[in-house]
Amino acid sequence: MGSEAEKAQWADVTPDAARRLLTAAVEAFAERGYHATTTRDIAGRAGMSPAALYIHYRTKEELLHRISRVGHRLALAMLERAADSDAGPAGRLALAVRGFARWHAEHHTTARVVQYELGALAEEHYAEVLALRRATDRAVRRIVQDGVDAGDFHVPDVGGTTLAVLSLCTDVARWFRPDGRRTPEEVGELYADLVLRMVGAEPAGE
C-alpha cells in the first residue's frame, strides 16, 4: 500500500489486527488478483496465522466486501459534498472532479481492487455496492443537470457526459504511478480544467 492517504482511509477500522488484515488484503488482491489470493496469503502478509484471520473475517469475500464498501462510501461522500456545496455549477463540478481524480491517484491500489474485482462480490454485497455506485452517478449528474438548467453548461447528453466524467476520473487508478510525472493534486487540477471544457463551461482558448 503506497501513500499515507491510502493507509489513512482505514483509520476507523478497529481493532488494529482487523485493520492490518484489510490493508494486507488490498495489497494481495492488487498484486495477484482476488481469485489467486488465499486467506493464508493475507494472514501471512499481516504477520498473523490463518486462524487469527478468522476471528475478524469469516471469508475472503468478507474482506473484499469491506474494502469495496469503504472505498465506495468515501468516494460518494466526497462527491456529495461537492454536489451540495454553495458554489455555482462550474465550481461544484471542478470541486467534484478535482477531488474524485485526486482520490483515484492517492488511493490507486484500493481503487483498482474495488473496480476490477466487483464481479467477485457475493450477490447481496454486489447489490449494496451497486446502490452506492448509482448514488455516485446521481451526485455528478445533478451538478451537470444544474449547470445545463442554469445555462452555464452546454451538454447534448447529460447521462453520457456524467458517465464520461466519472470514467475519466476512475481510470486514473489504472495509469497513476507515485513516481510518475504528475502529483495527485496536479492530476486533479488538469482534469477539473478538461472537464469544464467538456461541458462547455469555459469556452476554449479564453
Next chain:
Amino acid sequence: MGSEAEKAQWADVTPDAARRLLTAAVEAFAERGYHATTTRDIAGRAGMSPAALYIHYRTKEELLHRISRVGHRLALAMLERAADSDAGPAGRLALAVRGFARWHAEHHTTARVVQYELGALAEEHYAEVLALRRATDRAVRRIVQDGVDAGDFHVPDVGGTTLAVLSLCTDVARWFRPDGRRTPEEVGELYADLVLRMVGAEPAGE
C-alpha cells in the same frame, strides 16, 4: 468472448487449435485473473488436453504475451491510420477517438485482460508492449499538437490532454456492457464529441 468483432481479431492466428487456445485464455483470464488461471483451465475451455496446449504455447505467459501484442498492435494501427489521414486536426482526432473508444467497447474482454494484466508479462515482453504503448501515445499526441500548431485546438497541456483522451477511451472496456444503453458506435460518437470540446475544437453551445 462476446462479440463477433472480438472473435475476428484472432482470425490471423493459425492453426485453428492455437486460435481456440488464445480465445479460451482471454476468457479465462478475464473471468478469474491471470494468476488464478492454469494452463489446464485454458486447455479445458478449448476442449483440449494440457499436453496439446504445450504444442502451441510453452507457457501461460506466452499466451498472455500473444494476446497483449495482438491487442496493442490492432489499437495502434487504428490510431496511426487516424493520425495519418488527410482530414484536418479535428477530423483526425474525431476519427481516432471514435475508433479507439469503439474498439474498447467491442473488444472489452480482450482489452480488460490486456490492460489489467500488464504486470504479469515477462520483462522482455513488457518492454515490447511498452514500446507499442508509447507509439500509441505519440500517434494521439501528434494530432493534438498539430491542432494546437494550426490554431484549431486550444490546449494548455498537450501531454496531459493526450493522456486524458487515451484514458477516457481505454476505460470504456471497464464499464461497457453489450446489453447496456449504448452501442459501441454510439459510445464512439459521444466520445468524439466530448473530446473535441475538451481540446476546444468546437466552442461549446454552438
